[in-house]
Amino acid sequence: MKNLLHLNKYLLKYKTLLIIGAIFILISNIFALYPAEFVRHAFDNIQQALSQNINETSIHYTLLKFGSLILLFAIMKGLFMFFMRQTIIVMSRKIEFDLKNEIYKKYQNLSISFYKKNNTGDLMNRITEDVNRVRMYLGPAIMYTINMFFLFTLVISKMLSINVSLTLYVLIPLPILALAVYFVSTQINKKSEQSQAQLSTLTSISQETFSAINIIKIFSNEDNAFNRFYEECKNYKKRQLRLVSVEAWFFPLIILLIGISTITTVYIGGLESFKGTITAGNIAEFIIYVNMLTWPVASVGWVTSLIQRAEASMQRVKEFLDTQTTIFNHTSKDTKIKGNIEFSKVSFTYPDTGIQALRSVSFKIKENETLGVFGKTGSGKSTIANLIARIYDRDEGKISIGKIDIKNLNLYQLRRNIGYVPQDGFLFSGTIRENISFGKSEFTETEIIHAAKTAGITEEINQFPNKYDTLVGERGVQLSGGQRQRLSIARALFINPSIYIFDDCLSAIDANKEKLILENLKAKIKNNTNIIISHRTASMKYANHIIVLEDGKVIEEGNHEYLVKLNGFYAEMHLKQTNENIKDRV
Ligand SMILES: Nc1ncnc2c1ncn2[C@@H]1O[C@H](COP(=O)(O)OP(=O)(O)OP(=O)(O)O)[C@@H](O)[C@H]1O
Ligand SMILES: [Mg+2]
Numbered sequence: 001m002k003n004l005l006h007l008n009k010y011l012l013k014y015k016t017l018l019i020i021g022a023i024f025i026l027i028s029n030i031f032a033l034y035p036a037e038f039v040r041h042a043f044d045n046i047q048q049a050l051s052q053n054i055n056e057t058s059i060h061y062t063l064l065k066f067g068s069l070i071l072l073f074a075i076m077k078g079l080f081m082f083f084m085r086q087t088i089i090v091m092s093r094k095i096e097f098d099l100k101n102e103i104y105k106k107y108q109n110l111s112i113s114f115y116k117k118n119n120t121g122d123l124m125n126r127i128t129e130d131v132n133r134v135r136m137y138l139g140p141a142i143m144y145t146i147n148m149f150f151l152f153t154l155v156i157s158k159m160l161s162i163n164v165s166l167t168l169y170v171l172i173p174l175p176i177l178a179l180a181v182y183f184v185s186t187q188i189n190k191k192s193e194q195s196q197a198q199l200s201t202l203t204s205i206s207q208e209t210f211s212a213i214n215i216i217k218i219f220s221n222e223d224n225a226f227n228r229f230y231e232e233c234k235n236y237k238k239r240q241l242r243l244v245s246v247e248a249w250f251f252p253l254i255i256l257l258i259g260i261s262t263i264t265t266v267y268i269g270g271l272e273s274f275k276g277t278i279t280a281g282n283i284a285e286f287i288i289y290v291n292m293l294t295w296p297v298a299s300v301g302w303v304t305s306l307i308q309r310a311e312a313s314m315q316r317v318k319e320f321l322d323t324q325t326t327i328f329n330h331t332s333k334d335t336k337i338k339g340n341i342e343f344s345k346v347s348f349t350y351p352d353t354g355i356q357a358l359r360s361v362s363f364k365i366k367e368n369e370t371l372g373v374f375g376k377t378g379s380g381k382s383t384i385a386n387l388i389a390r391i392y393d394r395d396e397g398k399i400s401i402g403k404i405d406i407k408n409l410n411l412y413q414l415r416r417n418i419g420y421v422p423q424d425g426f427l428f429s430g431t432i433r434e435n436i437s438f439g440k441s442e443f444t445e446t447e448i449i450h451a452a453k454t455a456g457i458t459e460e461i462n463q464f465p466n467k468y469d470t471l472v473g474e475r476g477v478q479l480s481g482g483q484r485q486r487l488s489i490a491r492a493l494f495i496n497p498s499i500y501i502f503d504d505c506l507s508a509i510d511a512n513k514e515k516l517i518l519e520n521l522k523a524k525i526k527n528n529t530n531i532i533i534s535h536r537t538a539s540m541k542y543a544n545h546i547i548v549l550e551d552g553k554v555i556e557e558g559n560h561e562y563l564v565k566l567n568g569f570y571a572e573m574h575l576k577q578t579n580e581n582i583k584d585r586v
Pocket of ligand 2: 381382383423503504
């Protein structure tokens with residue numbers, strides 16, 4: 001139970017609901033207790049009437065009186081059960097809400113390497129499925145436990161006050177019932193978990209198929225995809241059938257044990273009433289008590305397995321909640337993000353793959369100047385961007401902005417001041433306007449249009465019937481790679497940062513458009529410190545200084561003209577690319 005202890009802080013927060021709920025449970029149980037006594041009185045009255053020849057109308061009246069009382073008490077019990085659910089179940093929903101938010105907040109705080117280690121399905125499951133199981137503990141499990149406590153105390157003390165030996169006899173089957181239910185519900189849970197896991201596999205496969213549907217169609221791979229689905233679906237059916245066969249035991253078992261208790265009551269009760277220690281009414285009363293006890297006893301087994309499941313789920317949730325982020329914000333002070341950016345002897349190895357992406361890299365970007373980062377694929381270009389935005393922290397060397405080590409800058413301020421255009425222009429489901437204004441909540445239409453214009457995408461936006469209200473992303477218009485890249489550029493321009501990082505964001509754009517956008521950008525970013533990452537030399541012409549990376553090392557550096565004259569790797573690539581361009585034009 002040690003993981004569930006984490007929830008005590010929430011139980012404490014909502015203690016009023018919990019205490020009021022417990023009081024309602026007590027009251028509802030008191031109302032449940034008396035009808036059994038009324039039944040006894042009714043029975044005894046009939047017996048008395050039969051033996052003393054009392055007339056029928058008066059017994060009619062007595063029975064009506066007890067009948068109405070039973071009805072009234074049942075209504076009152078129902079009313080308080082309603083209140084009990086309104087407090088305890090409401091409490092569990094409130095805690096579920098808080099816990100989900102706690103987990104989500106934690107997720108957002110964790111570093112990217114955490115996301116590389118854990119897959120999306122797992123992250124989703126812990127915030128939905130596992131939290132749901134924890135809620136079952138906070139709601140039903142707590143409610144039934146309190147209920148059981150009150151009911152047992154009230155009913156058993158009542159039974160004992162009537163007849164001790166009869167009480168003991170009729171209670172014998174109940175612990176067996178509890179054990180049997182526990183056993184069956186553990187089996188049910190195990191089987192249902194297996195089939196749940198299989199369902200996840202099935203969902204993942206379908207999801208993958210649908211998102212890759214055009215590749216499947218082009219490769220004529222439908223049969224293969226179907227067979228894969230068919231096999232997994234068959235597996236799911238098998239597990240479901242196993243679950244059904246265990247579940248089928250559940251009710252017959254309970255009914256059997258209730259039956260045994262009832263028969264014992266009638267038999268032993270009959271013997272006792274012959275001896276004159278109890279009345280016939282007492283037997284009827286006892287049957288009601290036994291029936292009142294059986295469901296709660298059955299729920300002992302059920303509640304135990306609920307708690308066990310919740311504990312296992314909470315352990316999974318806690319594993320994530322206790323994960324420490326590897327990127328810390330060392331200061332909450334305001335720190336200016338301005339000045340020269342300097343890398344000195346920076347090395348970095350990706351912790352999850354062990355790939356060394358940067359080896360002793362040094363360079364300096366003066367304020368309001370532009371650095372070009374050039375290199376083949378996998379040479380470490382994007383890693384430089386990751387390190388500046390502190391998506392990862394470097395292993396060796398020093399990275400500073402305006403002479404201050406970036407680790408001593410306010411992390412959130414640092415990130416807010418970087419206009420980052422990622423390599424794979426990602427769009428959120430929403431309108432074009434929402435996608436551009438992503439970084440800000442208050443803005444004017446002119447700011448949006450201005451950003452779109454600089455990114456060279458206004459013409460295309462104006463061609464859509466809904467213009468800036470056009471839905472893009474998963475369920476919206478499918479934009480081309482180049483359009484996505486330019487929307488990402490507009491998003492970065494929109495926030496007016498002090499540092500721009502353009503990570504290969506013009507790769508899907510043709511040479512003419514690239515030139516136009518770079519000209520636009522040149523005017524826009526002249527008062528910023530910028531990094532343009534590219535594997536095209538055309539983008540490098542705008543840089544004041546260029547570093548050429550190969551295998552994480554700087555192999556050449558200087559401006560465009562210098563590097564072309566140097567006749568090394570850069571010059572070779574430049575020649576190739578300009579030849580290709582000329583060929584394109586011919
Ligand atoms: N998140 C990551 N986790 C582990 N290894 C990574 C990660 N990102 C990059 N790498 C590895 O680090 C090396 C450098 O990658 P990087 O993304 O910096 O290259 P790049 O120059 O940007 O390449 P490209 O031009 O293809 O974008 C590569 O070998 C890559 O496999
Ligand atoms: Mg890259």
